[in-house]
Amino acid sequence: MTSAISDDAARVEALRPAFAALLAADGWLPDACAQPDEASRMGSGIGQYALYRAQDGSLCLFSLVVPAGAATPVHDHLAWGLVGIYRGRQDETVYRRLDDGRDSARAQLEIAKRQQLRRGEFYVLLPPNDDIHYVKTISNTPSISIHLLANDTACVWRHRFDPDRGLVTPFRSGYANAPCPPDA
Numbered sequence: 001m002t003s004a005i006s007d008d009a010a011r012v013e014a015l016r017p018a019f020a021a022l023l024a025a026d027g028w029l030p031d032a033c034a035q036p037d038e039a040s041r042m043g044s045g046i047g048q049y050a051l052y053r054a055q056d057g058s059l060c061l062f063s064l065v066v067p068a069g070a071a072t073p074v075h076d077h078l079a080w081g082l083v084g085i086y087r088g089r090q091d092e093t094v095y096r097r098l099d100d101g102r103d104s105a106r107a108q109l110e111i112a113k114r115q116q117l118r119r120g121e122f123y124v125l126l127p128p129n130d131d132i133h134y135v136k137t138i139s140n141t142p143s144i145s146i147h148l149l150a151n152d153t154a155c156v157w158r159h160r161f162d163p164d165r166g167l168v169t170p171f172r173s174g175y176a177n178a179p180c181p182p183d184a
């Protein structure tokens with residue numbers, strides 16, 4: 001387990017320069033993947049668009065469009081990765097889990113940190129560290145974040161959380177522009 005964590009950390013480190021360059025480059029994100037999605041399963045018009053998915057489910061690149069003033073549910077990712085801002089600004093609230101996770105329907109969460117992010121800024125996911133969070137758009141235009149994660153994020157069953165009530169619900173966000181495999 002320790003070696004798995006250090007391998008993932010090394011992978012993330014190695015990807016930093018290319019990911020920074022992607023966030024800095026203009027013109028590559030299709031307009032169709034930069035729009036709110038009124039049919040969103042996350043609500044609030046939040047759009048999640050697949051840009052690349054490895055066939056074996058080991059990696060994906062997607063854009064997440066969060067309209068001005070909207071916030072995602074509190075959620076986890078269940079994979080290592082890099083997440084950065086391409087347009088707009090976001091406020092991120094990260095939670096720390098205090099219980100042992102034995103009860104699949106309940107979680108005791110407390111806020112671990114908050115940060116504001118603008119274009120070019122990115123953070124690392126190395127579960128279980130910092131894996132539970134939500135983001136809110138604080139620019140007056142939609143924010144677009146770019147995610148490179150080591151799973152097929154929108155198609156795996158993960159979790160959304162209600163920190164005030166201590167509740168956990170199974171959650172599959174789905175891509176707005178691509179179906180999930182029927183057996184996922």
Ligand SMILES: [Fe+2]
Pocket residue numbers: 075076077133
């Ligand atoms: Fe997230």
